[in-house]
Amino acid sequence: MTDAAVAALPATASRPPRSQWRDVWNQFKTHRGALVGAAVFLIIVLLVFAGPFAWPYSAELIDIRARNQGPSLGHPLGTDQLGRDMLARVMAGGKVSLAVGITAMALAVTFGTTIGVLAGYFRRLDNILMRFTDLFLALPLLPLLLVMVMLFRERLASTFGPAMGIFLLIVVSIGLTAWMQTARVVRSAVLAVKQQEFVLAAKSIGTRERRIVLRHILPNVLSPIMVSATLGIATAIITESALSFLGLGFPPDFPTWGRLLYDAVDYLQQHPERVLWPGMAISLTVLSVNYVGDGLRDAMDPRIRGR
Amino acid sequence: MLAEANTMRPERARPADTLVSIEGLKMHFPVYKGVLRRKVGAVQAVDGLSFDIMRGETLGLVGESGCGKSTTGRAILGLYRPTAGKVHFGGEDVAAIEGERLRRLRPKMQMIFQDPQASLNPRMTVGSIVAEPLVEHQVAKAGERRARVRELLDQVGLNPDYVNRYPHEFSGGQRQRIGIARALALDPDFIVCDEPIAALDVSIQAQVVNLLQDLQHRLGLTYLFISHDLSMVRHIADRVAVMYLGKMVELADVDALFSKPKHPYTRALLSAVPVPDPKIEADRRRILLKGDLPDAANPPKGCRFCTRCPEAVAQCFDVEPEWRDLEGGRKVACHLAN
Numbered sequence: 294m295t296d297a298a299v300a301a302l303p304a305t306a307s308r309p310p311r312s313q314w315r316d317v318w319n320q321f322k323t324h325r326g327a328l329v330g331a332a333v334f335l336i337i338v339l340l341v342f343a344g345p346f347a348w349p350y351s352a353e354l355i356d357i358r359a360r361n362q363g364p365s366l367g368h369p370l371g372t373d374q375l376g377r378d379m380l381a382r383v384m385a386g387g388k389v390s391l392a393v394g395i396t397a398m399a400l401a402v403t404f405g406t407t408i409g410v411l412a413g414y415f416r417r418l419d420n421i422l423m424r425f426t427d428l429f430l431a432l433p434l435l436p437l438l439l440v441m442v443m444l445f446r447e448r449l450a451s452t453f454g455p456a457m458g459i460f461l462l463i464v465v466s467i468g469l470t471a472w473m474q475t476a477r478v479v480r481s482a483v484l485a486v487k488q489q490e491f492v493l494a495a496k497s498i499g500t501r502e503r504r505i506v507l508r509h510i511l512p513n514v515l516s517p518i519m520v521s522a523t524l525g526i527a528t529a530i531i532t533e534s535a536l537s538f539l540g541l542g543f544p545p546d547f548p549t550w551g552r553l554l555y556d557a558v559d560y561l562q563q564h565p566e567r568v569l570w571p572g573m574a575i576s577l578t579v580l581s582v583n584y585v586g587d588g589l590r591d592a593m594d595p596r597i598r599g600r
Numbered sequence: 601m602l603a604e605a606n607t608m609r610p611e612r613a614r615p616a617d618t619l620v621s622i623e624g625l626k627m628h629f630p631v632y633k634g635v636l637r638r639k640v641g642a643v644q645a646v647d648g649l650s651f652d653i654m655r656g657e658t659l660g661l662v663g664e665s666g667c668g669k670s671t672t673g674r675a676i677l678g679l680y681r682p683t684a685g686k687v688h689f690g691g692e693d694v695a696a697i698e699g700e701r702l703r704r705l706r707p708k709m710q711m712i713f714q715d716p717q718a719s720l721n722p723r724m725t726v727g728s729i730v731a732e733p734l735v736e737h738q739v740a741k742a743g744e745r746r747a748r749v750r751e752l753l754d755q756v757g758l759n760p761d762y763v764n765r766y767p768h769e770f771s772g773g774q775r776q777r778i779g780i781a782r783a784l785a786l787d788p789d790f791i792v793c794d795e796p797i798a799a800l801d802v803s804i805q806a807q808v809v810n811l812l813q814d815l816q817h818r819l820g821l822t823y824l825f826i827s828h829d830l831s832m833v834r835h836i837a838d839r840v841a842v843m844y845l846g847k848m849v850e851l852a853d854v855d856a857l858f859s860k861p862k863h864p865y866t867r868a869l870l871s872a873v874p875v876p877d878p879k880i881e882a883d884r885r886r887i888l889l890k891g892d893l894p895d896a897a898n899p900p901k902g903c904r905f906c907t908r909c910p911e912a913v914a915q916c917f918d919v920e921p922e923w924r925d926l927e928g929g930r931k932v933a934c935h936l937a938n
């Protein structure tokens with residue numbers, strides 16, 4: 294940009310520091326994919342959490358006479374082999390799957406980012422932290438999860454109650470086995486940002502290390518973190534499904550999207566639509582979250598925002 | 601308090617006493633090789649510099665790319681931990697202290713960087729960039745801080761209303777002004793300018809140099825002005841130091857250096873600079889140096905310049921010339937100079 298071009302810009306708002314979040318929102322609004330994604334995600338969340346109150350059937354209500362029905366007015370998504378309403382089950386399953394996905398992702402991303410930033414910024418810690426990460430990457434995850442579940446299941450269930458205990462166990466297990474990619478990606482981003490002159494400039498001012506990390510390094514590695522986070526939700530939902538399928542997750546009668554999916558596989562020939570519902574719910578969630586992540590990443594970058 | 605300190609300073613501080621004193625400064629970067637990352641040697645980026653910087657002066661530091669100018673500037677500011685040597689500044693040895701003690705010295709010594717784009721955090725507004733030193737050293741309360749930031753922007757010729765903009769919205773010259781405002785925020789005594797104009801358009805260079813000179817007059821600043829542009833150094837510097845391959849080869853007043861260079865390397869550098877006077881320019885003969893700059897990890901024995909020096913004698917290949925005083929307060933490192 295030339296000096297003349299800048300001079301020609303209108304001298305806008307000088308007033309007290311303008312709110313960054315307002316700018317972020319303004320930019321986010323211009324990203325159509327992100328807006329649609331956000332809307333879809335909100336609808337899913339609303340359906341899953343508020344829907345059951347408005348729907349007459351409960352997810353557990355067994356009606357043997359109405360089993361294996363196709364979609365109808367009374368049961369828009371049909372019923373399963375025990376005559377339970379599929380819509381109610383998809384909504385109930387979503388509650389668990391979304392909660393697991395978001396919490397486990399938050400755990401994995403927080404942990405992975407912390408490890409990645411520490412390893413990338415402090416050279417003393419780099420070697421040991423990355424060996425630790427490699428160790429986790431090399432571990433066979435399913436046996437590890439199996440051991441964790443066996444060791445802690447009973448104890449957690451007795452302290453927090455069966456549902457909450459399993460939830461904690463699943464979330465922590467997934468979180469602890471899904472942070473490594475984030476750590477690696479964040480570390481390499483930090484290594485690149487650390488070389489930039491503005492970090493040296495901050496040092497020459499006398500900025501303390503903690504602030505250098507929080508103010509100069511972290512905001513500049515937001516993009517890979519955001520990508521990790523959106524992918525992380527998807528991975529967590531799918532891992533939970535696999536765990537439930539192996540009998541390591543929630544009890545068999547406890548609906549989650551993964552559970553429904555695997556239950557429906559047995560009836561794939563006769564009732565293919567039953568695979569479709571939970572499958573679609575997972576895909577829509579993952580897709581909408583990805584778009585939201587994309588939009589957020591752009592909106593948080595002032596260089597893109599300026600355009 | 602800040603304003604008071606400014607007005608109390610003399611119009612133009614006369615180069616009188618020593619502000620920074622550097623003794624035997626060495627900065628070697630280890631080189632690791634192989635699978636085991638074993639240390640196989642060291643880049644002798646800076647290898648034994650001794651010189652003083654006088655209060656209120658501009659000391660130009662020139663030399664080819666890679667000769668260690670930036671490393672010198674950074675080591676003086678304590679941004680690198682020197683391998684050896686002392687840097688006396690503000691009653692402390694910058695090279696020996698660290699942590700909170702070094703941090704307390706930071707406000708008095710600042711740096712302006714070569715690449716105004718890379719030296720500004722793209723995710724911070726101009727206001728928060730310039731305010732950062734004030735926040736870090738808790739100089740003022742939020743309200744006063746805002747006023748001080750506006751004052752600083754005004755001082756470097758930027759519209760104070762730009763506080764909410766981001767660095768990418770500015771041109772190179774304006775970004776450099778932001779960097780200058782940040783360096784001035786804590787009211788420093790000493791600023792290392794590391795090629796502050798090298799990345800700018802020629803038309804903008806003069807403006808930024810004039811700004812730096814103007815600020816020096818008003819605030820009584822002392823500059824270490826790193827550059828490879830000899831004409832610019834001639835214009836701005838009071839004294840000039842010439843570096844070659846991690847060593848200083850000559851240090852003299854700017855007029856003395858440009859009219860009677862004593863070191864063969866200085867002569868070679870100066871021969872490449874066009875002279876405004878057409879009569880002299882017609883006689884100007886370019887001294888072309890043969891060969892390339894030797895590897896700083898493996899410098900030649902004897903005089904470091906001996907592989908390329910057009911005047912080298914047998915002694916030069918064996919004995920390293922010492923850094924000695926000549927008359928008129930100049931220094932040189934060459935066996936033949938007198």
Ligand SMILES: Nc1ncnc2c1ncn2[C@@H]1O[C@H](COP(=O)(O)OP(=O)(O)OP(=O)(O)O)[C@@H](O)[C@H]1O
Nearest residue numbers: 629643645664665666667668669670671672828896
């Ligand atoms: N952090 C570092 N690690 C290893 N080597 C380094 C490091 N910084 C600089 N060097 C080396 O030290 C030597 C001097 O570098 P320096 O940046 O000081 O040169 P310079 O004179 O500023 O050059 P330029 O004009 O290109 O900026 C170079 O050979 C460089 O490769």
Ligand code: SF4
Nearest residue numbers: 903906909916934935
């Ligand atoms: S000491 Fe010898 S080689 Fe070195 S600059 Fe002088 S004449 Fe040249």
Ligand SMILES: [Mg+2]
Nearest residue numbers: 669670671794
């Ligand atoms: Mg340099």
